[in-house]
Amino acid sequence: MSSALRHPPSGDASRATPDVRLSVEQVSYAYAPNPSQAPLFTLEAMSFQAKPGELVAILGPNASGKSTLLKLISGALQPLSGRIFLNGFETHSLPVKTRAQRIALVQQESRLLFPSRAWEFVMQGRHPYGGGLRFESEEDILIANNALAQVGATELADRWMDKISGGEKQRVILARALAQQPLLLLLDEPTLHLDIGAQVDLLESLRRLAAQNRYTVVVVTHELNIAGEYADQVVLMHRGKCLRVGPPATVLQREILEQVFQAPLSVEMTPSGRPRITLFTNK
Amino acid sequence: MQHSFANAMRRARVFGAAVLLLSALPVRAQSITPAPASAASPAMREVVDEFGRTVHVPQVPSRIVSLAPSLTETLYALGVQDRLVGDTDYCDYPPDAQKKRKVGGPINPNLEEIAALHPDLVLVTKEINRLDTVRALDTLGIPTYATRAQNVDEILSTTQKLADLLGVAETGKSLTADLQARLSALHAKLEALPPSRVLFVVWTHPLISVGKNTFIADALRKADADSIVDATQDWPQMNLEEVVRLQPEYLVFAASHADSAARDFEALSVLPGWQLLDAVRNHRFAVISDAVNRPAPRIVSAIEDLARQLHPTAFQDSPAPEKPAAPAPQPSNPPTAAPSHMTLNPQPFAMELACAR
Amino acid sequence: MRPLTLTRLLIRCGILALILFAVIVVAMKLGAVQVSLYGLGKDLISLLLHRTSSLSSDYGMIVLGIRLPRILLAVFVGASLSVAGVSFQALLRNPLADPYVLGVSSGAALGAIVALIVEARLDLTPEMAGLITPVGAFLGAAVTIAAVYILGRRDGQIDSTTLLLGGIITASFLQAVIMFLMTTLSGNNLRGSAFWFMGDLSTPQPSSLLYFLSFGFIIAAGAIYTTASDLNLLLAGEKEAMHLGVDVPRVRIVVYIAASILTGLAVSVSGTIGYVGLLVPHVMRLIFGSDHRMLIPASALGGAIALVIADTLARTVTSPTDLPVGAMTALAGAPLFIYLLRRRIA
Numbered sequence: 001m002s003s004a005l006r007h008p009p010s011g012d013a014s015r016a017t018p019d020v021r022l023s024v025e026q027v028s029y030a031y032a033p034n035p036s037q038a039p040l041f042t043l044e045a046m047s048f049q050a051k052p053g054e055l056v057a058i059l060g061p062n063a064s065g066k067s068t069l070l071k072l073i074s075g076a077l078q079p080l081s082g083r084i085f086l087n088g089f090e091t092h093s094l095p096v097k098t099r100a101q102r103i104a105l106v107q108q109e110s111r112l113l114f115p116s117r118a119w120e121f122v123m124q125g126r127h128p129y130g131g132g133l134r135f136e137s138e139e140d141i142l143i144a145n146n147a148l149a150q151v152g153a154t155e156l157a158d159r160w161m162d163k164i165s166g167g168e169k170q171r172v173i174l175a176r177a178l179a180q181q182p183l184l185l186l187l188d189e190p191t192l193h194l195d196i197g198a199q200v201d202l203l204e205s206l207r208r209l210a211a212q213n214r215y216t217v218v219v220v221t222h223e224l225n226i227a228g229e230y231a232d233q234v235v236l237m238h239r240g241k242c243l244r245v246g247p248p249a250t251v252l253q254r255e256i257l258e259q260v261f262q263a264p265l266s267v268e269m270t271p272s273g274r275p276r277i278t279l280f281t282n283k
Numbered sequence: 284m285q286h287s288f289a290n291a292m293r294r295a296r297v298f299g300a301a302v303l304l305l306s307a308l309p310v311r312a313q314s315i316t317p318a319p320a321s322a323a324s325p326a327m328r329e330v331v332d333e334f335g336r337t338v339h340v341p342q343v344p345s346r347i348v349s350l351a352p353s354l355t356e357t358l359y360a361l362g363v364q365d366r367l368v369g370d371t372d373y374c375d376y377p378p379d380a381q382k383k384r385k386v387g388g389p390i391n392p393n394l395e396e397i398a399a400l401h402p403d404l405v406l407v408t409k410e411i412n413r414l415d416t417v418r419a420l421d422t423l424g425i426p427t428y429a430t431r432a433q434n435v436d437e438i439l440s441t442t443q444k445l446a447d448l449l450g451v452a453e454t455g456k457s458l459t460a461d462l463q464a465r466l467s468a469l470h471a472k473l474e475a476l477p478p479s480r481v482l483f484v485v486w487t488h489p490l491i492s493v494g495k496n497t498f499i500a501d502a503l504r505k506a507d508a509d510s511i512v513d514a515t516q517d518w519p520q521m522n523l524e525e526v527v528r529l530q531p532e533y534l535v536f537a538a539s540h541a542d543s544a545a546r547d548f549e550a551l552s553v554l555p556g557w558q559l560l561d562a563v564r565n566h567r568f569a570v571i572s573d574a575v576n577r578p579a580p581r582i583v584s585a586i587e588d589l590a591r592q593l594h595p596t597a598f599q600d601s602p603a604p605e606k607p608a609a610p611a612p613q614p615s616n617p618p619t620a621a622p623s624h625m626t627l628n629p630q631p632f633a634m635e636l637a638c639a640r
Numbered sequence: 641m642r643p644l645t646l647t648r649l650l651i652r653c654g655i656l657a658l659i660l661f662a663v664i665v666v667a668m669k670l671g672a673v674q675v676s677l678y679g680l681g682k683d684l685i686s687l688l689l690h691r692t693s694s695l696s697s698d699y700g701m702i703v704l705g706i707r708l709p710r711i712l713l714a715v716f717v718g719a720s721l722s723v724a725g726v727s728f729q730a731l732l733r734n735p736l737a738d739p740y741v742l743g744v745s746s747g748a749a750l751g752a753i754v755a756l757i758v759e760a761r762l763d764l765t766p767e768m769a770g771l772i773t774p775v776g777a778f779l780g781a782a783v784t785i786a787a788v789y790i791l792g793r794r795d796g797q798i799d800s801t802t803l804l805l806g807g808i809i810t811a812s813f814l815q816a817v818i819m820f821l822m823t824t825l826s827g828n829n830l831r832g833s834a835f836w837f838m839g840d841l842s843t844p845q846p847s848s849l850l851y852f853l854s855f856g857f858i859i860a861a862g863a864i865y866t867t868a869s870d871l872n873l874l875l876a877g878e879k880e881a882m883h884l885g886v887d888v889p890r891v892r893i894v895v896y897i898a899a900s901i902l903t904g905l906a907v908s909v910s911g912t913i914g915y916v917g918l919l920v921p922h923v924m925r926l927i928f929g930s931d932h933r934m935l936i937p938a939s940a941l942g943g944a945i946a947l948v949i950a951d952t953l954a955r956t957v958t959s960p961t962d963l964p965v966g967a968m969t970a971l972a973g974a975p976l977f978i979y980l981l982r983r984r985i986a
Contacts, residue, residue, distance in 0.1 A: 074883065076879070076882065076883070096882060096885055096886065096887050097885040097887075099885070100883060100884050100885030101885070103883070104883070105880075105883040107877075107879075107880060110876055110877065110880065111876075111877060112875065112876055113733050113734075113735065113875045113876075114735070114875060114925065114930040116929075116930060119643075120643075120931075121876075123643055124872065124873055124876065124884055125884065127869060127870075127873055127884050127885050127886070128884060128885030130869065134869070135643070135644060135645050135646050135649075135933070136643040136644075136645075140643075141643065180884070488773070488840075488843045489840045489842045489843060489962065490842065512960075513960070514960070514961050516961065519961040520842070520961055520962040520963075520964075521960065521961060521962065522671075522672045522842070522955050522959065522960050522961065522962050523706050523842060523844070524671055524672045524673050524702050524706050524707060524955075525672035525673070525959065525960035527673075527701075527702050527706065528672065528673045528702065553846070554843075554844045554845075554846065555705055555706075555709060555844045555845075555846070555847065556705055556706040556709070556844035557844065558705075559701055559702060559705050559706065
């Protein structure tokens with residue numbers, strides 16, 4: 001039996017360098033509900049790269065295109081131009097099952113039609129590794145247990161999903177993503193419904209998991225300080241354009257942030273070299 | 284301020300127009316209801332119908348609407364068809380009845396059509412028509428006479444009562460006397476013979492027969508045939524196992540065309556469960572005219588026909604009278620192409636089908 | 641943590657199958673005609689050994705020739721409707737879905753009525769005449785399946801909400817057409833048409849049809865079962881399912897067509913029997929949970945059990961007359977459901 005959390009296989013195509021796991025190259029997107037109408041939303045061509053173990057924050061105000069970018073990265077959408085590579089493979093062209101073995105998307109909420117227990121929920125993460133009629137193996141159970149342990153939710157295993165708190169649910173949802181043993185972990189505004197303690201818990205876990213398991217974590221958020229404190233790289237978006245990419249200290253600067261977020265603020269550097277943003281009230 | 288006043292005026296005008304329009308409708312409706320009985324009309328009398336209802340009719344009703352095929356047939360048999368101004372879509376016997384003005388089906392007749400005919404008498408029967416129809420006609424002030432016939436004798440007495448109602452009592456008497464004579468003669472011929480045990484098949488999928496209190500069951504008895512069905516409902520759905528256990532001697536079908544019934548029988552005979560019936564294996568089935576489904580004078584012909592088919596030995600000395608559709612007495616004819624399917628009179632409850640999901 | 645294993649699945653299904661067998665045996669004993677099980681057993685053995693001429697009594701023929709086929713038909717219809725029900729509940733993400741919600745049953749009824757009308761004008765052999773109604777019904781179902789599929793698409797794929805709406809509208813439209821046909825064309829056939837609305841298992845079917853039905857059930861139910869774990873994920877949300885590796889469009893089409901075929905087959909021979917497809921999946925879910933790898937076979941067996949019981953009641957309670965089996969399914973099913981629901985919550 002292999003060790004509890006084996007390393008996911010790495011791709012083997014020409015575009016991968018040992019360092020770069022995720023490569024977004026000149027990707028743009030447009031969405032028109034109707035062929036005859038003008039496109040409602042566009043994402044202008046943008047590029048960035050991410051390494052294993054890195055936490056990338058896609059930062060921007062509402063309607064800046066963050067979620068769309070995340071969907072493109074996840075392979076759910078096909079870019080209008082440009083390509084997205086994960087370890088050398090184009091994400092959109094992967095078969096759905098393979099994609100699910102490499103990319104895990106953590107939703108904010110999970111609406112279950114019929115309630116299930118937390119461990120059942122986490123087990124769903126093993127689905128990409130099974131055939132149609134496959135029953136879960138010992139290994140699957142071990143991986144699922146491990147995933148729960150990694151998020152500190154072992155004691156929630158037998159609880160019903162509709163009876164646990166928001167923060168606890170978030171942890172279980174994360175555990176399910178971990179059970180997929182992905183290369184890439186994507187989160188769309190994960191802190192929206194969480195209280196501050198839970199937010200900190202989550203981001204700390206993500207940073208730890210990224211380092212421990214060599215995930216590449218991409219977090220979409222509009223919280224400035226989350227990006228500042230936890231991200232290794234920040235992608236700053238504004239109205240479909242990528243304005244800047246880089247470490248937080250270089251991206252989170254006062255002038256550009258004030259323009260993007262339309263609010264007076266100040267940026268200080270903490271002793272650890274991370275920017276901290278403080279908002280001023282108007283007037 | 285001025286705007287709201289103008290608006291108010293406009294609204295008032297629209298409202299007034301609406302009121303005028305609406306009030307015109309009853310006036311128009313008035314014009315289609317028949318003139319009240321008291322206004323310059325023949326003398327009226329009170330009669331009591333077969334449900335104990337008191338009905339005001341003219342001395343001699345001259346504009347009659349029949350809401351049941353059986354009643355239409357009876358009117359023709361009594362010779363008063365000239366006074367029949369309207370009947371139902373299903374009134375097809377005699378053929379001349381099809382030319383009369385149609386007022387819809389027996390279950391859902393068109394009240395406006397009936398009223399537009401200015402009838403002085405509407406005839407209904409319990410077997411087919413609905414109480415709601417009678418109530419609606421009462422509200423419109425149209426005299427409605429209701430009949431019922433639970434057995435063959437009552438069919439004859441209803442015929443006589445209708446004859447009295449319509450002022451042709453003598454014709455009625457001779458008609459019923461003739462029918463009674465035929466029935467008595469039949470009884471005399473069949474008295475000595477043991478009754479045949481039969482299953483009267485109303486429908487095959489699912490298997491539906493007639494209850495013992497229906498006039499059809501009574502008609503069977505007059506032909507010296509006992510229905511094996513012992514249910515009190517009018518149209519019981521029979522369990523095939525029970526039928527097989529009872530092993531009727533004959534299956535009886537009522538059809539306007541004998542050939543289609545023969546075809547239906549052939550279709551039955553290949554089904555697994557039905558083959559357990561001796562009657563099916565030995566091709567013992569009788570087809571009679573669908574007159575047996577109507578409580579009208581013609582039912583006696585159907586009874587006689589059935590008796591001939593079931594008990595041929597009693598009739599060897601008398602030739603068969605001509606019949607409208609002629610099935611052979613030993614019905615092992617090969618089926619030939621036939622235009623219509625088994626007919627069945629519409630049932631009072633049919634419009635209230637429950638759609639179970 | 642105790643996920644479903646093959647062993648546990650087989651054991652549970654085995655228990656249900658035993659219950660079904662016991663119910664069938666009791667159903668064979670009960671009826672308008674009394675039989676002894678011992679005599680029946682002897683008859684069955686003679687039958688298997690092809691010594692039919694030495695059957696112990698006429699009653700043996702009745703039971704084997706009429707009652708047993710009827711019971712087997714109930715098994716087939718009950719299993720089909722329940723599997724279709726659980727599939728539609730997953731596909732439409734709606735616990736109130738039943739096999740008829742997408743209009744397949746109305747299409748089948750319309751097909752059967754049209755077949756009846758047409759049959760009168762054709763000259764068919766008796767075997768063909770017996771088959772024309774189920775065939776017509778099935779064709780009606782097939783056309784409806786295709787029509788609702790086309791209506792239910794959005795951006796080229798089946799969308800659950802659109803499908804549900806398209807199905808409901810189609811069902812209503814077809815019902816209206818049926819009502820119209822029944823009032824204008826027939827003064828006859830009305831009582832017979834009631835069969836389609838109340839459901840009826842009493843009509844003996846030609847054996848060729850029965851083989852076809854079993855074959856169809858195995859294929860369709862089998863196809864649905866291959867998507868069982870996909871359905872588990874589908875219930876969590878279509879986007880999530882996709883991100884967990886489910887080929888959502890393929891699963892939707894397979895389940896939609898297979899479940900509709902099951903419904904069409906069942907309705908073609910028995911009319912619309914209500915409540916089985918709706919309640920049996922819920923009862924099985926309360927007992928076994930929502931894992932479709934267990935739920936689908938459990939629903940099939942549970943539906944067979946339920947319908948055999950209901951049909952046995954329908955033909956014995958007012959013996960020698962039959963009651964509509966649809967009334968029995970409602971009367972028996974609803975209180976049971978309430979009981980189980982309360983037990984679970986308490």
